[in-house]
Amino acid sequence: MHIEKIINPLLSLVLAPLLFGIINRTKALFAGRTGQPLLQSYYDLWKLFRKGAVYSKTTSWVFRLGPIVGLSVVIAATALVPSGGLPAIIAFDGDVILFAYLFGLMRFFTVLTALDTGSSFEGMGASREVMFSALTEPAFLVGLAAISKQTHSLSLTGMLAVADTALWSHIGPVQLLVAFSVFIVFLAENSRMPVDDPNTHLELTMIHEVMVLDNSGADLGFITYAAAIKMWLLSTVLVGILVPHNGNAWIDISTAVAAVFILAVLVGVVESSMARLKLLHVPQILLIANALSILALILVLR
């Protein structure tokens, strides 16, 4: 149990909320506003945790359990994700599958929480959520399968922490394809533009936000925090696929973190440059992601 293994989880737990700040800042810049402070989401969380809660009479214990499960899942998931050449705390063959399925568990409970309120809007959001996620999972796993074949390793640590320049030279295309597909997955999973609009105010159009309409106080805090961490983890994976590194741990880790932030900026750019897709068109880009992953797979298997 080397001490540096702790670094990744710590980073993700601490820095995750920052991503929202960065994204919002970028969008503000594009919109020509100053925008909220970078640490705004920290303040929000702090505020939420100190608030009381309001529960719908309809809800049951599932509603209370949901947010907790969500947060615990992502925290547990931090133990699986390597970054910047640092191995994950727990790395084993096929942990990537566990990684994906943990998010599945999280989603399962989020959706149930939404349905527990009996609100038609939250049901709507839930139904969209499950549809999109059903399409993202294959894209993600098939893509990573290609990577694992490429890197001859079965654990995330092996797949992500080894991308050095030498590897780049001959597996570039695969990396790129998978990276792009995972990027789409990333957008969908974190319900960003163009799949979802995190800060719209029309319930009919929202997906993730509408599912948590009835959550309040600490629960909402948990949810927001979990969302942040989830985003951080996925971006770490994406970065791990793309960014090469040389042996030096400290440089690598800093580059990785930087890359994550850059990704956040990129998201901000996308959000402010693109409009949200029509719901009916969302499956299409998700299918594109799948196609890319399959293409990558074909490339590595040929």
Place this chain on the structure above:
Amino acid sequence: MSLFLWGLVIIFVGGLASLISGRRAGLAFFFGAMGAVAGSIIAVIPAFKVLLHGITESFRLNWSIPFGSFFIQIDPLSAVFLIPILCLSAVAAVYGVGYLWAYRGKKNLGLAWFFYDLLLLGMALVVVAKNGILFLLAWEIMSLAPFFLIIFDDEKEKARDAGWTYLVATHIGMVFLLIFFIILTGQNGSMDFDRIGAIDGGTASFLFVLAVVGFGTKAGFMPLHVWLPEAHPAAPSHVSAVMSGVMIKIGIYGLIRAITFLGHPPLWWAWILIVIGASSGVVGVLFALAQHDLKRLLAYHSVENIGIIALGLGIGVLGISTGLPTLAVFGFAGCFFHIINHAIFKGLLFFGAGAVLHSSGTLEIDHLGGLIKRMPWTAVTFLVGAIAISGLPPLNGFASEFLIYLGVFKDGMSPGLVNIIPVLGVIGGLALIGGLAAACFTKAFGIVFLGQPRSKHSQQAHEVSIAMLLPMVILAILCVLLGVFSPLIIRVFGTAISNVTLLPQEVIQGQLSAGSSILSNVVIISVLLVVLICGLSLLRKWFLSGRNVAQTETWGCGYACPTARMQYTASSFAQPLVALFRFFLRTDSRNLPPKGIFPDRAFLQTDTADTSNKYLYRPLFKWIGFMLSKLQWIQHGRLQLYVLYIALTLLMLLIWKAL
């Protein structure tokens, strides 16, 4: 072995006793259930012994039916199937006591119990039979007994049609098996399995196809699955649980057994199995998604899970034929493990559905809702089952799917474009299935148990009796345990796997120990997860302590008086996905959209009939009927022509032969 036989005898005697006691419900229940439970418990002991020690117990008795001999043998492979069969049946018998109790006085329950025990007997015999005739007989008993249980509610026309569909499907499958076994055992005098000689490639492939069709009909491979969605909803819930939980697995058993007879499998067998598996899985879960009858939904999920099992089997066969032990071991381990897991959580879910039906009187998901407050225990167990069947960690469903994934990740991606089949089939297929299954069960649990009651059915619902709860609780606990102890459990399959793959024991154990070490990591994460959940809930309590926690209506987004009818229904929940995959589903919906400012009436009615049934079998049957009805003129009632037939027949024969 003698224990096993005694168990069977007890089961049979119990069945007979309940048959005799007939309408005297008390006796019938006592004998029927006791026979099933006691017999199963006694008979399962040798199975465990066999599986753990890897020995093989056999028993042979001469039998005066031509080519027949009462030759039964419990080898590890049989044991793997025997254990879930007997255990689930025992539990289901207990549940049945609670479930059927409502019918006493209305129906002849002695009959119901008799056929239940007969079903149990048949299943137990099939997996140990080592003689063609015995196998076929047991198979037929196993297939016939459920018919009488499916048609239990015979005043309903659906039940009658279901019975017909079931028996016809199973008979057609049977015909293939008949040919299969007769060709397999060849010309030698006895049809004992240990006398089967070597089979040349061509014949083997032909036999393989026969086996896939014959056993696949029972297992419910797409598109041979038509009887499942009809039969499972019709039968009483404990029977549905047994049928879906273990009976269809016997089709898989037969397939595996058949493969062991057919020598070294060529690659394309594996590919066929994988393709069948993937398609069954995906299409099965899609259809499940489109249903709004709870038991029908579960029935389609059986198709899906059979698909997953077939994927594992395919990977295993691939491993054998390519000689990659990793593939073989992980494939079969996943296959076996998922068979057991599915038996458990599908049994659990059917029990849950039965409980819902029992207390609310309907299975129409869109009429239910809010049951979690009225039937808390059922809700908890159903939730566990739902998580397990969606293959989510930390429960058992994940462990078995994980093994199959792992097989492909480890060794399935050898170069060669054709390997796209296993890789895509398993990884892509399983991922898609997983996602859709999650969607389907969030729908099932969410709409049925959460929210507010959508009709008075679910308002008057109440928690069910202990006899029905206990089995559910047991199975739910088993789901957790099998998830937690998966690293230990998969080692048990070593003997069975060697039984099939003929790999040396130490190789298999090596692979399995690798697998179990991996799984133990998964378990660590799961434990971490549980710890976190507890910790966070404490944290939440601390956060909320001293702060005001209010109760209000659900936020209606500005709408003043929302009613329960306005909740999202199962149909609307599934609609996006159904629309996305409309190509497969071909849902036909009749709707009258609201018109005008004050629309007076509007309705939407969707119905997803089984595609293969609607577009393949029914037209085929219709066509056959039409063609044959053309022959009606032969019997037109004209005596003169009847005589003419005779004369002409004679004339033709004379011309053909004599002249």
Place this chain on the structure above:
Amino acid sequence: MSFMTNLVDTVIILFILTNFMLLGSSSLRRCIRVIALQGILLGILAILMENGTPTIHLILLSAAIICLKGIIFPFLLIRTLRDLNVQHEVEPFVGYGTSLVLSPLVLVVCIWLGSQLSLPMGVTSSLVAPVAFFTITCGLFLIVSRKKALTQVLGYLVLENGIYVFGASIATIQPVLVELGILLDAFVAVFVMGIAIYHINREFEHTDVDRLNRLKG
């Protein structure tokens, strides 16, 4: 010997003529008479077997044949006819003219047929077997083409006569018991059919077989 042959041939020719008459006539009463004639001819033919050295067995047999087929059957049939109050066959499926025209052709075919198979001849005429076939065909034709139930009985009788002729043509002799059994059967047949027709007539008020077609499918 040639005398024998001529005698046999004459009988055979007469036999053929009776068949023609059956095919040609629409009056049931006449048909019955013709059948009677056929029966008598059959009896004569039975004696002429074995090259005309009548054994006791043959005489007994022919006596039985003549009295049954020549006397009793016609009597029974006439009586049935009386209860039936039908005199004439209704318009048949195949007209009388047509059948008369066709029948010689059939005869030719039968003769060719007879020449095909090498039968061990009992009587010294090569015509016997062909005529047997011809008669059988006629009987079938009557059953198939006519509509009155009674005509079908007649057809059946003709058929049986044909078979008899054939039996006469081959050299083996059934033991008398069998022969009598066979005759008895024929008798019972006619008897039973007569009663049946009687009942049918009472129930349906007609005996047109082609209108008995409620049972189908």
Place this chain on the structure above:
Amino acid sequence: MNSGILLWIILLLPVVGSGICQILRSPKNVMNFVCFGMALIGILEVVTAGVVFSRNTIFSCGEWFYMDALSAYHLIVMALVFCMSSLYGMRYFDKEIHEGIFTLKLAKRYGTLWFASLAAMTLILVSNNLGMMWVGMETTTLVTAFLICTRASKASLEGMWKYLIVCSVGIAFAFMGTLFIAAATYKFQGSISGNGVLWTQLKIHAGLLDPKLAQIGFLFIFVGYGTKAGLSPMHTWLPDAHSQAPSPVSAVFSGFMLNAALYCIMRYTSLIKLVPGNENLSRNLFLIFGTLSIAIAAAFILSQHDLKRLLAYSSVEHIGIITIGMAMGPLGTFAALFHTLNQSICKSLGFFCAGRLGQIYGSYDMRVMTGALRLSPLWGGGLLGSLLALIGIAPFALFMSELLIVKAAIATNLIWVLVVFLLGSCIIFAAVLKHVISVVYGTPPVLDFKPRCSSIVDTGIVVFSLGVLLVLGLWMPNSLNEILCRAANIIEGIDVATTVCVK
């Protein structure tokens, strides 16, 4: 030779019985007498069969009467069917007797003809002289004709007339065939010694039969007796007669009369196989007509609404199955003979249940008959059981025999026959199942009277037949196995046991 007397007894007792029926004084007495007399005769017949099995053959009155394993086996089947039918008939007419429809006159006629037909069929079985055999068969036709219209109605008269004409014509052909065979013996006239055509003699000299004549003869025989056996396309009389006859009679028709006709064909088969140049003749005919029968039966069962007609067509199917079985070598013949027994029992039971249910519903239209199980558990259950058995569901005996036939078909690789057989049986399975479910299950119509409760006798019949089928399906007594082997030997002319009786 003292055992020869047995043949006389079983042949003459029925005649006596039919005589006695005429002097009885009330319909009830007649029915009871039929039942008990039949029981006695049945016992005697079984005893005779036992004697035959113990000492391979029985001759009587100078080789005129003869009995071997084959005929003894059929004798047992006949005894079984007749006894069951008589027992059933005892109660069957109760309703009519109460209503006075079934008068003494009818009862007398019924009883007389019943025994007469028994005598005729016995004659078929015991006679060694092929001419005599023919006489027996023709007599059967004539005697049973009036059993069909025990109660004269338009439909029953029509059915009877068709039966009468079609079968008479057919059997006339059979006679023609017999004459041909007789003609074919000219090479060894001397040795037959003017005693007509004795099967035993022919069996010895079969090699000397004139091939051409024997061949033509067999064609005639096959068509002729095939008509009586109900082989398609000569089966046309069968549904009409069966559907119109009272159920006990239908049971005897399907249960034994068809088999009797097949039995005659079997006799000739065993001869024709030995005739040079005709070894495969019977085989081909069996295959063609067997498959044809199965196909036709399937076609008509699929669109059938009359329960008894359905059973009749199912008889056509099973006769077809037996026939193809006989074309499939030793194993096939073995299976075919086994199937004969099974289908006789099963079909009789089917007709019994159909008859009583028909009385309850007042119609055989299956669209009217629903919920039989609720109206009359015994007969409803019996119908369900018998029909399930008929369509070949294990563990009933018919499944076993059909399994053996399939095995034989594969062994002799007659793939096309197998395909037709299985296809046909699957169609029939689906069709019959649909009908039986709708008849047996569901909610019954409201009746104006209460269906008569079933007596112990009825229960006995149903339980017995189903029990026998079940037992034979799960366990074949060695004795039966041996009997079948010996009977098959007679047809095949070789030792069957080696291929079948595996120990």
